[in-house]
Amino acid sequence: MQKEIESVLSEFRRLDREKRKIFLLSLVEECDPHEVFILQQVLKLKGFGAFDIIGALPPELSVKILSFLDGKNLCACREVCKTWMNITNESAIWRLKCLEMLEIDKGAKIAQNMNIPKEGWKKWYQQKYRREVNWNNGRVQTITFLKGHRERISDAKLKENILVTGSADRTVRIWNIETGECIRTLCGNSFSCVDFLLEEKIVAASTFFRSSFIWNMETGELLRELNGHVSAVRCISLSKSYVASCAFDGSLIVWNWETGEKLATIPAEAVQIRIFESTILSLGSSSIKAFDIPNGNCIFSAAFNEGLLGWSYIQNYLLSKGAEDSMNGFPDQIVSSSNILNIISLCSDSRVYDFDTRRGRMISVNSGTLQLILLNETSRPIATRPHSLCNVEQSQPKEIVYPQGPYKSILSKEIFRTLNMDNRRIIVGCLSGMIAVLDFEK
Incomplete structure (x- = not known):
């Protein structure tokens, strides 16, 4: 044998x-x-029982395939075998994951042009992923306080690391929230509302005494004082060429902020406004209207009964798309928004709130408690969940959890007047004039 x-x-x-x-x-x-x-058992004992398709592919193809997974599943793949561990350690995969997250943070066009680290992609992604987990659990990591205002915060606007606040103490303050420094203090009157443009270095603020002011952010120079309203101004909005304000009598006035020329006075019956390039979006008591600039003609009108809460979501959504795309198909966006607006109307008893429409987050103050509501489209991975106006479901409100220390005791004594949020922070403006920066990343 x-x-x-x-x-x-x-x-x-x-x-x-x-x-x-x-x-x-x-x-x-x-x-x-x-x-x-x-034969199969013998092959298995020899280590030939399974064929590793991913490991046998050219490196660029295996990287491409695994890059479709989220961070959690990539970490699971590295446990399969040494070959897969080496593939999942490739910086090209983590670079793609970082760009996905940056696209949600900043928008697709900005993400592609950002100066982000050439090395350490995986570490950077892990840091941001932990931030998202902290956010979705409502767990604040650090809190800092910005002190300077002596009376209530009436309005606040946040863009990147710059916060502009208006107060009843007759000042507008410009803050770097990364350092906690008050960069500049602008004086005038009891301010009701503020807005600013980062690229143009321009700050606008209006008062309860019918006037609006335009300053240079860098020098503090007063560029314009704009008058024309016959009642207190409740809202102001800037674009690259125009500034618009609406008063408590519903009137809307548009100026060229560079020349100070008044372009149009519109009896819009407006409660809130927002400029998108050469279009003004206006919220009335039961409708939304759009007016063109400089003529002031009404180019769109639709019934809208979701009030300030629904308006806040709509304008945040439009702003998140970028100025060049925000008004494209606008009427259709209003019609398609009914589902999400019905959901957020469940929180209509709150008068202080803000939205992050890129991630489907809402923060609000209810009975003195700061709460987070997740408006998730699906159960897709955190870093790849898109913003949407429809097909949304609501999670139960979660109370924001402060870190250990005196923070809860301090904030429980405050009355929250304004809320702003970005991809890593909540900014709280208080009746006392104090500002709290709640950071989910540090």
Whole structure:
């Protein structure tokens, strides 16, 4: 028997690769099921029982395939075998994951042009992923306080690391919230509302005494004082060329802020306004209207009964898309927004709130408690969940959890007047004039 086996093996060794293949195929065809099972067990013992398709591919293809997974599943893949661990450690995968997260943070066009680290992609992604987990659990990591205002915060606007606040103490303050420094204090009157443009370095603020002011952010120079309203101004909005304000009597006035020229006075019956390039969006008591600039003609009108809460979501959504895209298909966006607006109207008893429409988050103050509501489209991975106006479901409100220390005691004594949020922070403006920065990343 042994001699016969040796004879067959000797003949097999003399065969070339192609003939060996034919011989093996013929041999398997001659085997019964039990004999095939024995062959499988032998191959398994030899380590040939499974074929690693991913590991056998060219590196660029295996990286491309695994890059479709989220961070959590990538970490699970690295446990499969050494080959997969090496693939998941490739910086190209983590670079793509970082760009996905940056696209949600900043928008697609900005993400592609940002100066982000050339090395350490995985570490950067892990840091941001932990931030998202903290956010979705409502767990604040650090709190800092910005002190300077002596009376209530009436309005606040946040863009990147710059916060502009208006107060009843007759000042507007410009803050770097990364450092906690008050960069500049602008004086005037009891301010009701503020807005600013980062690129143009312009700050606008209006008062309860019918006037609006335009300053240079860097120098503090007063560029314009704008008058024309006959009642207190309740809202102001800036674009690259125009500034618009609406008063408590519903009137809306548009100026060219560079020249100070008044372009239009519109009896819009407006409660809130927002400029998008050459279009003004206006909220009335039961409708939303759009007016063109500089003529002030009404170019769109639709019934809208979701009030300030619904308006806040709509304008945040439009702003998140970027100025160049925000008004494209605008009427359709209003119509398609009914689902999400019905959901957030459940929180209509709150008068202080803000939205992050890129991630589907809402923060609000209810009975003096700061709460987080997640408006999640699906259960997709955190870093790849898109913003949307429809097909949304609401999670139960979560109370924001402060870090250990005196923070809860301090904030429980405050009355929250304004809320702003970005991808990592909540900014709270208080009746006392204090500002709290709640950070989910540090």
